[in-house]
Amino acid sequence: xxxxxxxxxxxxxxxxxAVTLDCTYDTSDPSYGLFWYKQPSxxxxxxxIYQGSYDQQNATEGRYSLNFQKARKSANLVISAxxxxxxxxxxxxMREGDNQGGKLIFGQGTELSVKP
Amino acid sequence: DVKVTQSSRYLVKRTGEKVFLECVQDMDHENxxxxxxxxxxxxRLIYFSYDVKMKEKGDIPEGYSVSRxxxxxxxxxxxxxxxxxxxxxxxxxxxxxxGSRRFSYEQYFGPGTRLTVT
Numbered sequence: 001x002x003x004x005x006x007x008x009x010x011x012x013x014x015x016x017x018a019v020t021l022d023c024t025y026d027t028s029d030p031s032y033g034l035f036w037y038k039q040p041s042x043x044x045x046x047x048x049i050y051q052g053s054y055d056q057q058n059a060t061e062g063r064y065s066l067n068f069q070k071a072r073k074s075a076n077l078v079i080s081a082x083x084x085x086x087x088x089x090x091x092x093x094m095r096e097g098d099n100q101g102g103k104l105i106f107g108q109g110t111e112l113s114v115k116p
Numbered sequence: 117d118v119k120v121t122q123s124s125r126y127l128v129k130r131t132g133e134k135v136f137l138e139c140v141q142d143m144d145h146e147n148x149x150x151x152x153x154x155x156x157x158x159x160r161l162i163y164f165s166y167d168v169k170m171k172e173k174g175d176i177p178e179g180y181s182v183s184r185x186x187x188x189x190x191x192x193x194x195x196x197x198x199x200x201x202x203x204x205x206x207x208x209x210x211x212x213x214x215g216s217r218r219f220s221y222e223q224y225f226g227p228g229t230r231l232t233v234t
Contacts, residue, residue: 004158006158009156033220035222037225042227043125043204043227043228043230044225044226044227044228045206045208045223045225047222047223047224050220050222052220091158091159093159095213102147102166102210102212102213102221102223103149103161103164103174104149104161104223105161106151106158106159106160107158108156108157108158109158
């Protein structure tokens with residue numbers, strides 16, 4: 001079974017509008033962390049935002065926020081005021097429990113295209 | 117700044133060749149990882165290492181081996197390259213997870229190696 005599911009292979013958004021990228025996860029561990037990464041066409045993976053399972057508030061980093069709904073096991077990324085430079089692949093990832101080495105499990109990714 | 121470097125951005129090899137992909141990090145991280153990325157499948161973990169000379173299989177280790185003789189260097193080896201190993205290979209590193217931040221350490225990635233096996 002998929003541990004991390006991103007159901008939107010591709011998304012379009014108009015410049016300056018907000019967009020939500022979906023991510024659902026599956027774990028029975030009460031302690032876990034959720035991450036979002038951005039991968040521009042150049043290929044490097046850029047860390048965007050982190051949410052811990054015990055964090056009381058939703059994480060925010062500049063124009064990025066994480067809509068964390070624990071009961072629904074969802075961790076959607078919200079990008080406000082989209083910019084052309086936001087066009088990229090976006091990956092959701094999870095770290096479960098105290099796994100040795102700090103492994104991450106990644107979703108399939110969502111390709112975001114920002115239209116001028 | 118954390119820096120993770122990979123030996124090549126693009127590589128073309130023939131079927132049956134032995135292929136070495138090198139990864140070096142300069143932040144004294146204990147953990148290092150090799151992923152392959154394929155369209156529609158995201159990143160899949162091949163092998164990881166949490167200490168020098170230590171290695172653990174990830175989700176898709178078949179056809180690959182790794183070596184970590186020094187803390188900063190983690191090598192991925194394709195013993196006999198096959199066309200189904202054509203992919204983007206990404207290396208990453210992170211500090212040892214533990215303590216109050218044991219879930220929050222992000223992984224730092226290299227620029228990737230696009231390997232084509234013909």
